[in-house]
Every structure is written in C-alpha cells, then in structure tokens.
Amino acid sequence: xxxxxxxPARIEEFQAQDHYLQERCPETLVLTYAIHWPGRQRxxxxxxxxxxxxxxxxxxxxxxxxxxxxxRPGWFAPEGVAPVHDxxxxxxxxxxxxxxxxxxxxxGVVMIDYSMLxxxxxxxxxxxxxxxxxxxxxxxxxDGRVTYSLMLNExxxxxxxxxxxxxxxxxxxxxxxxxxxRRNRDxxxxxxxxxxxxxxxxxxxxxxxxxxxxPLSRTVLETLVDISLSDWDFPSYSFQQFYIGHAPVxxxxxSFTGEMGWEIFVTPDFAEYVFEQLYQxxxxxxxxxxxxxxxxxxxxxxxxxxWGSDMxxxxxxxxxxxxxxxxxxxxxxxxxxxxxxxxxxxAKGPFLCSVKLHxxxxxxxxxxxxxxxxxxxxxxTSGAFSALLGTAIGLCLIAPPAGTSxxxxxxxxxxxxxxxxxxxxxxxxxxxxxx
Amino acid sequence: MxxxxxxxxxxxxIGGGIHGCSVAYHLAKNGWRDVVxxxxxKLTSGTTWHAAGLVGQLQGSHATTAFASYGVELxxxxxxxxxxxxxxxxxxxxxxALNQDRLSELKRKADFARLFxxxxxxxxxxxxxxxxxxxxxxxxxxxxxMPSDGSANPTDLTQALARGARINGAKIFENIKVETVLTSNxxxxxxxTDSGIITSEFVVNCAxxxxxxxxxxxxxxxxxxxxxxxxxxxxxxxxxxxxxxVLRSYCDGTYWKEDAGKLLFGFAHFHAKAWSKDxxxxxxxxxxxxxxxxxxxxxxxxxxxxxxxxxxxxxRTFFNGPESYSHDGRFTLG
Numbered sequence: 001x002x003x004x005x006x007x008p009a010r011i012e013e014f015q016a017q018d019h020y021l022q023e024r025c026p027e028t029l030v031l032t033y034a035i036h037w038p039g040r041q042r043x044x045x046x047x048x049x050x051x052x053x054x055x056x057x058x059x060x061x062x063x064x065x066x067x068x069x070x071x072r073p074g075w076f077a078p079e080g081v082a083p084v085h086d087x088x089x090x091x092x093x094x095x096x097x098x099x100x101x102x103x104x105x106x107x108g109v110v111m112i113d114y115s116m117l118x119x120x121x122x123x124x125x126x127x128x129x130x131x132x133x134x135x136x137x138x139x140x141x142x143d144g145r146v147t148y149s150l151m152l153n154e155x156x157x158x159x160x161x162x163x164x165x166x167x168x169x170x171x172x173x174x175x176x177x178x179x180x181x182r183r184n185r186d187x188x189x190x191x192x193x194x195x196x197x198x199x200x201x202x203x204x205x206x207x208x209x210x211x212x213x214x215p216l217s218r219t220v221l222e223t224l225v226d227i228s229l230s231d232w233d234f235p236s237y238s239f240q241q242f243y244i245g246h247a248p249v250x251x252x253x254x255s256f257t258g259e260m261g262w263e264i265f266v267t268p269d270f271a272e273y274v275f276e277q278l279y280q281x282x283x284x285x286x287x288x289x290x291x292x293x294x295x296x297x298x299x300x301x302x303x304x305x306x307w308g309s310d311m312x313x314x315x316x317x318x319x320x321x322x323x324x325x326x327x328x329x330x331x332x333x334x335x336x337x338x339x340x341x342x343x344x345x346x347a348k349g350p351f352l353c354s355v356k357l358h359x360x361x362x363x364x365x366x367x368x369x370x371x372x373x374x375x376x377x378x379x380x381t382s383g384a385f386s387a388l389l390g391t392a393i394g395l396c397l398i399a400p401p402a403g404t405s406x407x408x409x410x411x412x413x414x415x416x417x418x419x420x421x422x423x424x425x426x427x428x429x430x431x432x433x434x435x
Numbered sequence: 436m437x438x439x440x441x442x443x444x445x446x447x448x449i450g451g452g453i454h455g456c457s458v459a460y461h462l463a464k465n466g467w468r469d470v471v472x473x474x475x476x477k478l479t480s481g482t483t484w485h486a487a488g489l490v491g492q493l494q495g496s497h498a499t500t501a502f503a504s505y506g507v508e509l510x511x512x513x514x515x516x517x518x519x520x521x522x523x524x525x526x527x528x529x530x531x532a533l534n535q536d537r538l539s540e541l542k543r544k545a546d547f548a549r550l551f552x553x554x555x556x557x558x559x560x561x562x563x564x565x566x567x568x569x570x571x572x573x574x575x576x577x578x579x580x581m582p583s584d585g586s587a588n589p590t591d592l593t594q595a596l597a598r599g600a601r602i603n604g605a606k607i608f609e610n611i612k613v614e615t616v617l618t619s620n621x622x623x624x625x626x627x628t629d630s631g632i633i634t635s636e637f638v639v640n641c642a643x644x645x646x647x648x649x650x651x652x653x654x655x656x657x658x659x660x661x662x663x664x665x666x667x668x669x670x671x672x673x674x675x676x677x678x679x680x681v682l683r684s685y686c687d688g689t690y691w692k693e694d695a696g697k698l699l700f701g702f703a704h705f706h707a708k709a710w711s712k713d714x715x716x717x718x719x720x721x722x723x724x725x726x727x728x729x730x731x732x733x734x735x736x737x738x739x740x741x742x743x744x745x746x747x748x749x750x751r752t753f754f755n756g757p758e759s760y761s762h763d764g765r766f767t768l769g
Contacts, residue, residue: 016656
C-alpha cells in the first residue's frame with residue numbers, strides 16, 4: 001500500500017520544531033473544514049526559504065506558492081495585475097497568465113527558478129560503484145554526461161527518481177524534486193556500505209539554478225557565452241562549465257518542459273548578476289519568466305512523471321513506462337534488479353497513461369476516476385489544463401481490460417473521466433500527447 | 436511494580452490511546468509475539484476519551500480513504516471478536532454545501548469515493564430536510580449522502596481493541612511512564628520506564644500529543660502539536676431520532692451528531708490556538724481546558740442559524756479539549 005504521503009522522511013528538521021508547529025498546526029485545524037482547493041496554500045510560516053532570485057523574480061510579478069518552506073513562483077502577474085493567488089475548481093483568475101507562460105515555453109523562451117531542487121554531491125573513490133548499485137541507469141559514463149535514473153527497493157518498487165551528472169571520476173551531482181530532497185538523501189545515506197569511500201554532501205543551497213528553456217533558449221544563451229552550444233558540441237544530457245559574462249557557471253542540457261533547455265548552476269554571489277544578463281539578453285526573443293503552474297502542465301503534456309503523484313514505492317518501472325531508465329545488463333546489479341525483472345516479466349498493471357478530456361469546460365486536478373466502458377479502471381494522478389491542446393490533460397494509472405495482461409490492450413474501450421458527477425468523454429493513450 | 440512486568444519484547448508501543456491500542460491489536464492479530472503496550476495513566480486518558488467519534492469515509496487521499504473504509508469493516512466485526520461493542524451506529528452522513536464551490540468540492544469527493552466502492556451520492560435539499568428536520572435549509576444547495584458512514588464511541592472502541600490485542604497475546608500496562616527510548620548506533624534497542632527497562636526490537640511512538648516531546652529526546656522530529664478543540668452538547672431534545680445521520684456543514688464550520696437523545700456539535704475553528712506551548716502538565720489525565728466563550732461565538736452564531744432549535748434548547752456541556760494536529764494535515768507513519 002502506498003503510504004508515501006505519510007512518510008516521516010517528508011519532514012525537514014525545521015518543520016518539526018516547536019515554533020513552526022505552533023504556527024502551522026492550529027492552521028491545520030482551521031483548514032479541516034475549509035474548501036480543499038487544488039493547490040491550496042498555507043498562510044502561516046511563510047517566506048522561510050527564499051532563493052537568490054526571490055527579489056528579482058518578485059520585482060517581475062512572481063506570485064509565490066510554498067513547498068517545503070521554499071517560496072517558489074507559481075505564475076507571474078503581468079503589469080497592472082494584482083499578484084493574488086486565488087483558487088477555483090474551474091479556472092482561477094490567473095488562469096490565462098499561466099497559459100501564456102506555457103505558450104512561451106513551447107514557442108519562445110522562458111526562465112524558471114530551479115534553485116529549490118534538491119542537490120547532493122556524491123563523492124569518493126567508490127562513488128561510481130555506489131551509484132551503480134543504488135541506481136537503475138548506467139552511471140559509468142564519461143565526465144560531463146548526465147542521466148535520468150531511478151532507485152528501487154528490494155520489491156522492485158520505485159523509491160525515487162533523479163538526474164545524475166558526472167562532474168569527474170569521483171564526483172557526481174544527484175538532483176531531486178523539491179519535496180523529496182530529504183527522502184532521497186536519507187535513502188542514499190542508508191545505502192552506503194561499511195568501508196565504502198562515499199561521502200554525500202547536501203549542496204541544495206550552495207547553488208542557485210535557472211532553467212532556460214524553449215526553442216529560442218539557445219539563441220539567448222549564445223549571446224552571453226564563449227562556447228559552442230550546437231547539438232554537436234553541447235548535446236542533450238551533457239554538462240559543461242563556462243562563463244556567462246563574468247560569472248562562472250555550469251549547466252546541464254535538459255529540461256522538464258521537454259523543450260531544448262539548459263539548467264544553469266551558479267553560486268549565490270553571482271546569481272542575481274546571471275539573472276540580469278539572461279533576462280536582458282532574452283528581451284529580443286520576448287523571454288518570459290514562468291512558474292510552477294505552467295511547468296506542471298508542460299511536463300504532463302510530455303508524459304514526464306513526478307514521484308509521489310504519478311508513482312511511488314509501490315509501482316515498478318514497467319508500469320510507469322520507465323524501463324528506458326533501467327539497465328539490468330550493466331556490470332553492477334542494482335538494488336531491486338531481480339524483483340524488477342520478475343515484475344516486468346509478469347507484466348501486471350495498473351499502467352500509467354496520458355488522458356485528455358473532450359470537453360474544454362471540465363478541469364482535471366488529481367484523483368478523478370477514469371472509466372472504461374462505464375466501469376472504474378483507474379484514476380488521474382496529475383492534471384492540468386494544456387494551452388497547446390486547449391483542454392484538460394493528465395496522467396492516469398489504469399488497469400488493463402479484464403482477462404488481458406500487459407499493456408497491449410490498455411487503450412481499448414470507450415473512456416470517460418468523472419468530474420463533479422459528470423462522465424466526460426476522454427482519450428486515454430500510452431504515448432504522451434506532445435512528443 | 437508488577438511481577439509480570441517484562442524485561443524484553445519484540446515491540447513496545449508507547450501510548451494507550453486509540454492509535455496505540457489499534458497498533459497493538461493489529462500486530463498481535465498478525466502473529467507478532469511479545470507485543471507490549473505502555474500507557475502513562477489510563478487507556479484513553481489523553482485525547483481519545485473526548486473525541487467526537489465521527490466515522491467518515493469522505494477522505495482526501497487514497498491511503499486515508501482506504502483506512503477509513505477498512506475502519507468501517509473493523510467496527511462491524513470487532514464486537515463478535517471481543518465481546519465489546521464499539522458503539523458503532525451506521526446512520527449515514529450528510530455533508531451540505533452553501534455555495535457552488537463547496538458543492539464542486541463535495542461532488543469531487545463523491546467521485547473519488549467511487550474508487551473505493553464507498554457509496555456517496557448527491558442529495559437534494561428537500562431530501563436532506565426530510566432526514567434532518569431540525570436543519571434550517573436556507574441557503575443549502577444540496578449535499579452528499581453516505582449511507583455507510585456513522586459514529587462510534589472512541590472509548591469503547593479503544594477498550595475493544597485493547598481486549599482484542601490481549602486475546603491475541605499482547606500485554607497492556609497502565610500507569611507506566613516511558614522516560615526515554617534507548618538506541619544504539621541509531622537503531623532502537625528498548626525503552627526506559629519508571630518501572631524498569633524493556634529491551635525491544637521495535638518501538639512505536641503512539642504518544643499522540645506527547646509524541647513530539649518523546650521524539651525530541653532522540654532527535655526525531657514528530658510534526659504534531661496539541662490545539663484547543665471545542666464541542667458542545669445540548670440538553671435532551673424531545674423526539675430526536677436516534678438514527679439521525681451525522682451532518683457536516685463545512686461552510687458553517689460545524690458537525691452534528693445525535694448523542695443519547697442530545698445533539699453534540701463541534702467546530703472547525705476559524706481561529707485556532709496551539710495548546711501546551713510550555714509543555715503538557717505531568718498530571719494530565721481525562722482533563723479538559725477552560726472554555727473561552729469568545730473563541731466560539733462566531734461559529735456558535737452560525738450553528739444557531741443552521742439549527743434554530745438551539746435558541747430554545749439549553750446547552751448541557753461546553754467542552755474544550757486538546758487534540759493533536761500535524762503541520763500538513765497528514766498522518767506520520769512509516
């Protein structure tokens with residue numbers, strides 16, 4: 001049973017202190033009968049963790065939402081619009097602003113503050129062996145390469161997903177989603193064997209990170225750097241150190257939006273300077289700042305998953321379409337390999353699919369039941385409104401038709417999704433809607 | 436000190452409230468040997484004894500809904516197993532909406548209940564009025580009716596779970612205070628009590644509003660804090676049907692249940708207060724907190740508008756007791 005929402009590892013130290021609890025817990029009581037809006041924000045204990053871009057983004061209209069104490073831009077209010085994050089089961093007042101951010105990411109270029117993502121340096125003579133054992137993908141890659149990988153438990157369930165960048169022979173950077181920083185750190189720490197030369201350092205706050213993404217991202221970045229950004233010289237899933245103006249940075253070429261993009265790491269001292277350089281250089285391309293709301297829709301369009309929503313330690317990679325991140329053939333066997341292979345061969349569901357509604361007035365948030373031929377077969381794990389498709393989309397975990405196994409016949413049948421008592425016709429497919 | 440006080444156990448459970456007794460019951464029933472539960476005073480004497488006892492399955496997440504619907508199963512079966520009735524009355528529940536947004540929320544929750552096979556259906560205001568004649572239907576847009584919801588007696592259920600645990604071999608000790616949890620290299624090795632040391636392989640912190648303090652002694656953060664929570668009980672109301680469904684009016688911040696011919700109603704406060712900021716008194720046992728009228732006037736006025744007979748029926752009990760709440764509204768388990 002998936003109890004990840006209750007996992008003690010979700011709690012950072014500061015959240016278990018008396019002062020924090022004395023502000024937050026009474027608010028929990030107040031909110032028990034308040035409307036449980038999608039994305040409802042807390043009002044107590046806010047403004048605790050601010051990234052080096054906080055003030056710069058705020059000056060450009062950032063409206064903040066909170067996660068693990070971090071203030072994170074949810075969307076950006078254009079000039080003249082009040083920066084108020086209101087709520088709705090339908091469309092909130094800021095709906096169109098976040099939709100515009102989505103369109104800019106697909107057609108132009110946007111910049112997103114990624115500083116709050118978890119960053120851990122894994123270092124030591126045994127770092128490579130250690131990561132080969134803990135992670136499913138092959139990390140015996142050349143320096144300067146980046147890979148997406150999972151960590152599994154002994155039951156073959158997914159304990160987390162990260163990107164791993166190889167900085168040099170004995171040094172790797174592991175990057176986690178904001179809410180799973182502690183969870184992943186604990187998991188890695190526990191996996192170190194006695195006598196193994198591995199040190200894990202949390203460098204989450206040691207680097208500010210800007211994600212520059214969209215088809216025009218290269219055009220913007222090129223004006224500020226002395227290196228070549230061509231596909232040949234700076235391919236996807238690679239990593240380089242260089243300068244933006246006077247500031248030393250390193251960047252990895254990948255993006256959760258699915259567009260061309262660079263995640264640019266800079267120490268806090270140079271952070272605001274780098275922001276200014278990129279923001280100014282971006283103006284000729286109409287660069288916009290984008291927030292978490294737009295990013296969530298963009299990643300769902302591409303079928304990119306979020307641990308804790310779309311999967312947890314109960315699911316095996318074959319259910320989520322993540323076999324590509326598992327390399328059972330690599331020299332070191334990863335934790336959970338035998339169970340993973342057995343579960344993959346058994347091919348049991350449910351399986352993750354993409355879902356799209358046929359009526360533009362219904363919204364998907366989370367947990368809406370998915371029906372095949374009128375019978376409940378699963379539920380929406382993440383939902384958003386796609387600016388590109390003009391309708392609500394989501395990811396969903398659904399069972400294959402009775403009497404079938406595997407995911408071959410998953411798409412068979414007439415699908416509907418229950419939204420506020422209405423069965424809305426929908427398309428369910430294994431492939432993402434945006435390739 | 437009792438002669439049979441154990442020196443070792445497979446698992447020590449700290450806290451004899453409904454959680455601790457449930458953990459003891461389920462572990463013992465699933466074949467765990469040497470299950471020991473320690474309670475600092477009497478079973479239920481912390482916060483369990485004054486809980487309102489609502490059994491609601493319209494929960495927000497998969498895990499909590501699965502727990503709640505299993506809870507209903509357990510409530511149906513525990514008497515046959517232990518001979519003790521948990522006072523379960525499956526009168527159903529009705530949640531009402533006073534605005535469109537709330538109605539959307541309730542409908543979404545009813546959709547979600549379908550994933551678990553829990554019956555939840557939209558109900559028109561007229562039909563609600565029929566089931567709940569004391570309700571002022573003004574402004575009510577309809578609601579969600581859940582026939583398998585109800586209420587139970589938290590103290591009786593806890594005693595039934597405790598007996599079920601004992602039947603399966605668990606040992607339960609009252610008036611034993613756990614001082615600290617022992618660890619070696621970060622691994623639990625036992626507990627120190629005021630009656631001696633028990634070594635054990637596992638320790639479960641079910642200390643409720645004491646859980647934070649207990650955890651802190653070992654550097655373990657438990658995000659729970661006691662908050663003041665009020666409810667009121669009316670004088671007997673003539674003709675009040677004993678099968679009255681539980682009524683929740685979220686917009687008014689109030690829940691209602693029939694309680695031995697009286698109405699019990701409690702609040703989700705518009706302004707809540709943390710309690711015991713300087714620590715819980717050592718002698719706390721079946722205690723309540725001072726009732727501050729100003730803290731409830733706002734919700735009380737809404738309650739009197741929703742159930743107008745309150746203006747004529749007297750209030751027998753004004754109750755304020757501590758209850759634990761977490762920082763994010765979720766359980767901590769694992």
